[in-house]
Amino acid sequence: MTLADLKPGDKAIVKGWSSSVPPLRLMEHGILPGTVVEIVRFAPLGDPVDIKVRGFHLSIRKEDAAQIILETEFPA
Amino acid sequence: MSKSSVHTNLKQVAKLKRVALIGNPNVGKTTVFNVLTGMRQKVGNYPGVTVEKKTGRMDGEVPIEIIDLPGSYSLSPKSLDERIAYDVLSGHLANEPRPDLVVCIVDASNLERNLYLVTQVLDLGLPVIVALNMMDAAEAAGLVIDLKLLSEKLGVPVLPMSASKNEGIGKLKYQIRRTDLTVAPERSWTLMPAVEVEIPALIQILAEEAPKVPERQRFIEVLQCLTSDTMLDYWNKWAPNFQKEVQQARLRLLSNKVPYQQAEVIGRYGWLSPLVAQVVTRKKNVGDASVSDKIDAVLTHRVFGPLFFGLILLLIFQAVFSWATPLMDLIESSVIGLGAIIRASFPAGMATDLLVDGVVSGVGNVVVFLPQILLLFFFLGLMEDTGYMARSAFIMDRLMSRVGLGGGSVVPLLSSFACAIPGIMAARTLANPKDRLITIMVAPLMSCSARLPVYTLFIAAFLPTGKVLGLITFQGLAMFSMYLLGTVMAFVASMVLKRIVFKGESSFFAMELPPYRMPRFKQIFWRMIDRSKAFVIRAGKIIFGMSIILWGLARFPVTEPSAEIALLRSSADTVFEQRVDSLASIGVPYAEASEQIGAEMASRYRRVDAAEAGFQIEHSFIGKIGHTLEPVMRPLGFDWKISAGIVSAFAAREVIISALATIYSVGDVGEDSPLLREKLKADTYPNGDPVYTPLVAVSLLVFFVLALQCMSTLAIAKRETNSWKWPAVMWLYMTGLAYLFSLIIYQGGMALGWG
Structure with missing residues (x-):
């Protein structure tokens, strides 16, 4: 499952990424293995997506979100 | 202390x-x-x-x-x-x-x-x-x-x-x-062990090869080189051995499958996360959804979000298009008024002409942009300061990504419908430098308000009246097509630039949506001043200089009027003298008589002045350039007069109207002057063919949609990209497009027998 598969309001834990080159920019924003991310909403046209991570909002494109692999267990 | x-x-x-x-x-x-x-x-x-x-x-x-x-x-x-x-x-x-x-x-x-x-x-x-x-x-x-x-x-x-x-x-x-501040302590976080062991040897080599790097800075230099190629390139010149060692270290790590690029981020957050957990406590009684989240639920809502953004755009459009107009008119009339005062107080001659038509109008050409720049930057400041700018990009990103741009390009591009100058300056709000450059490069294709008088003149004069499907007037449709063509070409150009010029460079999109804040008007005001100052000082110099040059091109070489025109003046003078004399003979004081006759003969003298001005411009450098360009422009349907007009229009697009008015000796008139329209319609080639046909008009209109006929745009693009390279590319591709399209339209039209 990837971040792009979640619905607004869902929370999940990041496991890693499918791309060979790690998305360093996202990592610097604190999206690392073990980090809890929450999908807040999709933009009116369905893309990009507003995610909440470490207490702030970040907007990323779906194609990039689809590279972020999630743990199968949901956080409490 | x-x-x-x-x-x-x-x-x-x-x-x-x-x-x-x-x-x-x-x-x-x-x-x-x-x-x-x-x-x-x-x-x-x-x-x-x-x-x-x-x-x-x-x-x-x-x-x-x-x-x-x-x-x-x-x-x-x-x-x-x-x-x-x-x-x-x-x-x-x-x-x-x-x-x-x-x-x-x-x-x-x-x-x-x-x-x-x-x-x-x-x-x-x-x-x-x-x-x-x-x-x-x-x-x-x-x-x-x-x-x-x-x-x-x-x-x-x-x-x-x-x-x-x-x-x-x-x-x-x-x-x-304070003067007693000590340097920050050494790091207490660590890299993953496999990476950490590589560090000391690399630090050692760097210290030997580049002893100038302060001791405490060596670690971060080594770390930067391990993770970033551009940083590694920097040492090419200064420490080639160090560079080689880093590359070998990378290969070692790679072969051991150590994710070394991530080592820094993981290491720092590994130290930070527990630290922040220790330092920050969250009060229980504060609700989960903040005010900002509640605002977002409305402003990025599926329906209300785009609706609200549309209203904001409409407001900005209205402001830059309409609210700025009275101020711009005031500036323009002040420039004309100042010119008249100077003409009245200085003796007529070259120096006065230079002062009025070169210097004063050159300054006017710069200052006239300020109302639009100030207004646009007020709204941009408001959007950025409140945090709404990021939301507008969030809403528009999907649409704009299809043409190779991001959501942030919407405001700069739409502002360019009013004028590309503030539009190009507004591209500063884009964080991604590639998106910013592409936006700057395509913004001048949006039909700005300076093209409007040109569209008005040629559509009204040469395109048929009547309605399409009994609903829309044909001329209205033509006007709309001009705007549509510019917009579509801007999108096509951005797709091409993205695919060809910036091929392979991925633009990873990660944009923070900062919490909404109350705007601080003092900050916004400061930035409006800041932007205007930057425009006047940097771009203004270039615009001013080019204004003087264009004035010189139209004014030189000074040519004596032809015998025919000289005769017009001398016969007018003779009539004037005779009539003044006859009034004087019946006892009217001389000063009064000459004033009265002067007023009665004003329109005749205006015609003489116009004829002289027309003759002068025909024989000026601009006229010569027009003649020289004619062979190149004929395939588009343009004669030397249109070519000269296009060259003059480099000062600003609408200048083609006053240039044509001068060439056709109708004096200084506006785009809706029936006199100019009739003169244009009546003009023929020596063989009797009309110079202007509807096909020529369409070709000229399309040329004005696409060509970069604006020195101010080049000046601001130079300022914003800090080089002449991009403005040069911009001028070449836009003028090339204009030539190509006009060529296809005119030659195609001729082949179909529409000439």
């Missing part, structure tokens, strides 16, 4: 103390910079790049230079802004030593992500102060921060403040003036 210690210090250091401000975007860094320096600011460019260099003076017994670094999330350069920030802090720039102190501006309500950058700055081994800004927002969010513990853990002073409310500024100034 006591007064005496300041004075002893004055004697000790003659050198100006330099303090760098750094922080993430949207943390109020610019507010802090403005409060520290007031209006004592200088704006320039870092050599060779488009990044703006802002410095200012903090007043006091010892003046201190404050450097406002570009907003950065990290010192590992992923953007030009971040690269500059690192280069300034590390002393990599020529003639720019490392700063004496770094002030990290941190958003207290978003501590973890902000401290990531701080840990990188600490590793530079400079004195550091952490300014914890937006304490009010943190409190409102129910966050309690143990400042003392945070300061202990980081090993540097931590100051709470709310810069927008002016709270904590005094203490920050006091800390900046």
